[in-house]
Amino acid sequence: MKPPVEMARLFRERGLKMTPQRECILDVLRGAEGHPSAEAVYAEARARMATMSLKTVYQTLNDLVAMGEIQQLDLGTGASRFDPNVDVHHHLVCTSCGKVRDLYADFRSIEVPPGASQGFTVGSAEVVFRGLCAECQGAALAR
């Protein structure tokens, strides 16, 4: 996601004002390393600003996805997750608590096998690794 001044300009280009609510949502997204769901963004933004509405959060997230400033990810954790990191990267997903972390690794060998492309030209590939996070492993051992 671009710096605040740049974001204000991008909103203006779409005929949208940089309201305190939008600013707050951007700030929540910038500080989030956990790929929050819309509900999680709302909970954090509402804690900072009593006038925040869930509708504003959904609308702003949709706008940001349309602007290409955040990614909407469906990682099989139940709700869409939002990622302010739009570089190509991969994800580690905990199947127990739904924690998501960025993973940077160069998987050069990921290719569609010859004859399997079904007419697609492939531009990029993202890999999702599923398993248990450190906390959930600890909880499983403690049981």
Ligand SMILES: [Zn+2]
């Ligand atoms: Zn976990």
Ligand SMILES: [Zn+2]
């Ligand atoms: Zn990510």
